Amino acid sequence: MNTVIHPTATEAVHFIKVHHTAKPEKTMLVLIGDCMVEYHGRARSLLDWGERLVIIKQDGTVLIHQPTMREPVNWQPAGSICEFATKNNALRLFCRHHRPAEKMHVTFRALQLVTVTSLVDRATLIISGMETDVVNQIVNDPRIIEEGLRIVKREKTVKSGAIDLYGFDKDHTPVVIEVKRSLATISSVHQLRMYVTDIKKGNKESRVRGILCAPHVPDMVKHLLQEQELEWREVERHVVLPDDRQKTLKEF
Amino acid sequence: MNTVIHPTATEAVHFIKVHHTAKPEKTMLVLIGDCMVEYHGRARSLLDWGERLVIIKQDGTVLIHQPTMREPVNWQPAGSICEFATKNNALRLFCRHHRPAEKMHVTFRALQLVTVTSLVDRATLIISGMETDVVNQIVNDPRIIEEGLRIVKREKTVKSGAIDLYGFDKDHTPVVIEVKRSLATISSVHQLRMYVTDIKKGNKESRVRGILCAPHVPDMVKHLLQEQELEWREVERHVVLPDDRQKTLKEF
């Protein structure tokens, strides 16, 4: 890890050349300074002078963070190529990306800090509580939806998309279930409606039930569902890690 | 700006207490080190040991970045409250957030760098090329869609949502236009279909046209549109900044 504090543009370029340029795919570069940003690609943007944190990752991702907000104000996708130069005593960073074609210019008129470091991280995130987990729960215990329900297929492909869960109720009526892990929206209703229509076309005369399953269904959406003669279930989301992972957590 | 390199956990806690804790809403904290992360909230996750960049922003946003990828591997939303402590010669960071309820523990077994800085940034991003711009273009020159088209309303609210653009063609037939700035999807078709149905219900017998307008419409989507007797236009997206902004760009 190498750091230089309050460097001039010339010092910064030299420092970056020595510690980063030769192996950008192995070192992360962090800059803090007063900069402006121009971007041109899928959209186009300008960002006036201000103090920001700039990160160039080992995969060519570039992030420009303002002092607030979770999202970077500007960025370049992984695979971008970065070049550094001085211009009028300012450090200039130029980033290019192909497919999608994007480029970004960052100009620093002052630098607080430049750090180069080689990070090693082989861990991957273990996560639980996503839509697939909710679907799994229902497959394991269809009574969550209703008594007598039998699930026969998940990710059933129909013309207008893929049905999360497909099965039959206690009266052998086909049931289409659309699962949302957070909020049910109007779009969810459109989706469900189309799936039910697709299934009906498959077996003409028969009745087909459609159930939207989410932790919360807004009133507007309930209204729309009723109009379309569709149903909904509000289900609690269980957030649990597998037992062996729990142990890892405990061991620490 | 204050920086300490390769501090022990005790040194780091002291450094953070002196430079950050008193006014976390005015200083950004950046840590680089070997850490593990536990998160529990809307979902739940575990991240094993690895070297990462951790950022605590002035609004309480916390970001944990691995050496690759645009997205942080873990994070806390703005408004989180952070506490630091030592435990078994490790630096422990604990973040809490209310609504949604989320908490995150970060444990560092080694630190490469800790920096505290107060960033000033009053600039806001000027951006062009988004959906609203495409809608503006069509309003300014409806011929982009077709000759004789007259737009009478944007964001027209109907039962199942809001229509981007509503108007009449040269034969006075109502036209519903749904604009997508990037990719048209099956969902877009469902949306458009619902809007057309809503408008038809409003004036019973009359014909209503529905046009999906996007830079690219995949074949699958075209097929679905044809089935529903809907139309599409593939329009080039113009990415241009207003003239005064162009000047700012040039001036630099």
Next chain:
DNA sequence: CCTTGAATATCGGTG
């Protein structure tokens, strides 16, 4: 390669 849909989505606008 393209296409599809989830996300601890985030974020801004509106009622």
Next chain:
DNA sequence: CACCGATGTTCAAGG
């Protein structure tokens, strides 16, 4: 505050 839709969405999975 709830709700809704866009995003330079990003990302992973599947055909």
